[in-house]
Amino acid sequence: MEVVMAFVIGILVAxxxxxxxxxxxxxxxxGVILLSNAVNLVILTVGGLSLGLPPLIGxxxxxxxxxYSNPLPQALILTAIVIGFxxxxxxxxxxxxxxQELGTLDSDGMRVAEPPEAGPAADAGExxxxxxxxxx
Numbered sequence: 001m002e003v004v005m006a007f008v009i010g011i012l013v014a015x016x017x018x019x020x021x022x023x024x025x026x027x028x029x030x031g032v033i034l035l036s037n038a039v040n041l042v043i044l045t046v047g048g049l050s051l052g053l054p055p056l057i058g059x060x061x062x063x064x065x066x067x068y069s070n071p072l073p074q075a076l077i078l079t080a081i082v083i084g085f086x087x088x089x090x091x092x093x094x095x096x097x098x099x100q101e102l103g104t105l106d107s108d109g110m111r112v113a114e115p116p117e118a119g120p121a122a123d124a125g126e127x128x129x130x131x132x133x134x135x136x
Contacts, residue, residue, distance in 0.1 A: 012035075016034035026105050032087070040077045046073070
């Protein structure tokens with residue numbers, strides 16, 4: 001089971017890196033969330049996969065009896081899920097507000113605080129800005 005989880009985690013990390021390398025800010029946010037889910041699976045896998053075993057103490061028991069599932073990774077993952085949801089909510093609100101202000105989700109188009117570059121790349125950027133203004 002650990003081998004299957006290792007492949008799933010690898011696929012999630014590869015997908016998140018692909019999304020993080022995108023110029024689209026919304027894709028980068030989804031890449032961060034996908035990476036956090038991959039890390040949650042890593043914590044679960046490292047904590048030990050024990051299928052069908054309870055992480056709880058029975059009603060008459062004073063301590064966990066063997067075999068049992070370690071409850072600590074599950075508690076950490078639950079906390080990470082809540083924090084990840086808060087991060088997703090904040091990041092989506094931030095991206096939406098940035099789109100309202102700037103009119104683009106392209107990270108290169110969001111460089112309003114930087115001075116314009118000189119050269120052919122700057123001319124192409126200025127032409128794209130002019131086309132965008134004409135369309136609006």
